[in-house]
Amino acid sequence: MSQHWDSLYSQTQDLYGISPNHFIQQIADQIPIVGKTLAIAEGEGRNILYLADKARRQNDSFSAEIWDYSKVALQHLSAKAQDAGFDFTLRNIDLSDVEWSKERYQNVMCVYGHFDENTQFKVLTGIRQSLTDNGWFIGELYSKEQIHYRTGGPKDTNYLYDPMLILSVFKNDHLHHFYVGEQERYEEERSKMSTRFNNKVALVTGAGSGIGRSTALLLAKQGAKVVVSDINLDAAEKVVAEIMAAGGHAVANKTDTSRPEEMKQAVDFAVESFGALHLAFNNAGILGEVNPIAELSIEGWRRVIDINLNAVFYGLHYQIPAMLKSGGGAIVNTASILGLVGTKNISGYVAAKHGVTGLTKTASLEYADQGIRINSVHPGYIQTPLIGEFEESELVKLHPVGRLGKPEEVAQVVAFLLSDEASFVTGSQYTVDGSYTSQ
Numbered sequence: 001m002s003q004h005w006d007s008l009y010s011q012t013q014d015l016y017g018i019s020p021n022h023f024i025q026q027i028a029d030q031i032p033i034v035g036k037t038l039a040i041a042e043g044e045g046r047n048i049l050y051l052a053d054k055a056r057r058q059n060d061s062f063s064a065e066i067w068d069y070s071k072v073a074l075q076h077l078s079a080k081a082q083d084a085g086f087d088f089t090l091r092n093i094d095l096s097d098v099e100w101s102k103e104r105y106q107n108v109m110c111v112y113g114h115f116d117e118n119t120q121f122k123v124l125t126g127i128r129q130s131l132t133d134n135g136w137f138i139g140e141l142y143s144k145e146q147i148h149y150r151t152g153g154p155k156d157t158n159y160l161y162d163p164m165l166i167l168s169v170f171k172n173d174h175l176h177h178f179y180v181g182e183q184e185r186y187e188e189e190r191s192k193m194s195t196r197f198n199n200k201v202a203l204v205t206g207a208g209s210g211i212g213r214s215t216a217l218l219l220a221k222q223g224a225k226v227v228v229s230d231i232n233l234d235a236a237e238k239v240v241a242e243i244m245a246a247g248g249h250a251v252a253n254k255t256d257t258s259r260p261e262e263m264k265q266a267v268d269f270a271v272e273s274f275g276a277l278h279l280a281f282n283n284a285g286i287l288g289e290v291n292p293i294a295e296l297s298i299e300g301w302r303r304v305i306d307i308n309l310n311a312v313f314y315g316l317h318y319q320i321p322a323m324l325k326s327g328g329g330a331i332v333n334t335a336s337i338l339g340l341v342g343t344k345n346i347s348g349y350v351a352a353k354h355g356v357t358g359l360t361k362t363a364s365l366e367y368a369d370q371g372i373r374i375n376s377v378h379p380g381y382i383q384t385p386l387i388g389e390f391e392e393s394e395l396v397k398l399h400p401v402g403r404l405g406k407p408e409e410v411a412q413v414v415a416f417l418l419s420d421e422a423s424f425v426t427g428s429q430y431t432v433d434g435s436y437t438s439q
């Protein structure tokens, strides 16, 4: 069996992506991540790296021991930990015959630790005896009930937990979170939410700020499960916290959209976290270097084309197959008024946004008969950090309505385009510009 995992980890370092598991992100905000943590079946390391990084950002004392029975996974993790500046203790251990020592841990984490029934019992009792008096077992384990609820997890019931086993081993402990069946997990919160995007999974890039943030908040408020993706993970996590505080459902993801492998990872992460992908908003963007063409640096030109145009192609390239597998979907790409008309001194931005307009039209033609609608949104100047370099009063004069737009006003149009209410709308360019382009 360990050979099976060694072979998988020899093909890729990041079997499940690089972002932490959704449940670990949620729980890490609720319990102290301090002291010594044991992470079992954690060869990939994304969760322990996330916890260690969070503890470091909070200046908490933290150390970690990791057990896995894939040597290859542990080799990868050792390199990742070294790169991130962490000194973890790594042990190659087969949980079916491990002798649990007298060592005590503040936290023991086991995410998706699915083993045969004998090993389940050994692991749970081993964990119980290894916890300090006020320690935490952080486990995401699918129970046999998931077959009924048709959520994720193994399909073989021998590898699923009987909730009574967990309750009996931890019978004298406080159970902080104990869900049986994903469907019921958010029922109470969801009843307070609008149902426009119920059962839809959405990926929003550049969602840590401005237009992306407003759209992520709105989609979640209207019932979508949202992957809040941004190059700035702190910003994305804050948006997730806002969504969760309002009773929504979201998970943060760090992605530099200009890197195709990261864009792929974001799509895989959405599917892994929520089981499908139905909606995408390719929105991350920068203003880039402000200079006339003869003075614009080659590097400045390439950067804005990479982030504002190439990234939208990468998004479509990986999102479309995932949506086809999910039974269809809808995509909105953020262009700009400057994807329809020109302006001076930001030629790279204008060229990239015109590129997004053309790319969107072509994509819509290619997938119109396969259940995926693809549109672009073209905001005028919107009050976000992106326009920081410009004089606001000068920008206001450009808009016949006499003011700049707000990110929420763009979000409303994006949500409409992503919704079934726009069922006959594809390949369109929607301006949200206070009549800027009518002049």
Ligand SMILES: NC(=O)c1ccc[n+]([C@@H]2O[C@H](COP(=O)([O-])OP(=O)(O)OC[C@H]3O[C@@H](n4cnc5c(N)ncnc54)[C@H](O)[C@@H]3O)[C@@H](O)[C@H]2O)c1
Pocket (backbone or CB within 6 Å): 205, 206, 207, 208, 209, 210, 211, 212, 229, 230, 231, 232, 235, 255, 256, 257, 258, 283, 284, 285, 286, 287, 307, 308, 334, 335, 336, 337, 378, 379, 380, 381, 382, 383, 384, 385, 386, 387, 407
């Ligand atoms: N603000 C405007 O006036 C305006 C007008 C028209 C179009 N737009 C477009 O709207 C989109 C959103 O801009 P905004 O105004 O909300 O800006 P913003 O700066 O508030 O937000 C942009 C977000 O994108 C993220 N980001 C930047 N580079 C990234 C990358 N490589 N990978 C992943 N994330 C990255 C940033 O971290 C930030 O959170 C952009 O595509 C922008 O070109 C903005």
